[in-house]
Amino acid sequence: MASVNEPAEDREDRIEKVTKPHDLGEFYLNTRTGEIEEGKVSGSLNRMGPYPSREAAAEAYEKAANRNEAWDEADKAWNADE
Template sequence: MTNPEYWYNTRTGEVEKGRQSAWTDVMGPYPTQEAARNALKTAAQRNENFDAAEEAWEDEWDDS
């Protein structure tokens, strides 16, 4: 038996067990309900990390 996947529905704010909605309305899959529930927080943190890395990279090239 496979483990269920969880999806965060951005339209409703609900966690879905198995993808039940259109791909345009969901983020995932996530391995747990908790991970799906934190989808927006996780995405925001990843964006911050990417922005910081990009800024550091640009600063490094500007100094060259």
């Protein structure tokens, strides 16, 4: 373990690199532009994800629309039972 008294240049070769999201293969859908981005390029207000692949990110809107439709149907069924 490096001592805090060691000069930084002596410790630098032992410092582990931090893995960034794009190194992990995370993809996001930019909801403003419709573009697929690798890593957290856009702000969180304009981003859906993460997704494991570009293809999964490209299908994000369709999946969200299908889920919303299913939830709307479930709400209608729930309210009809009251």
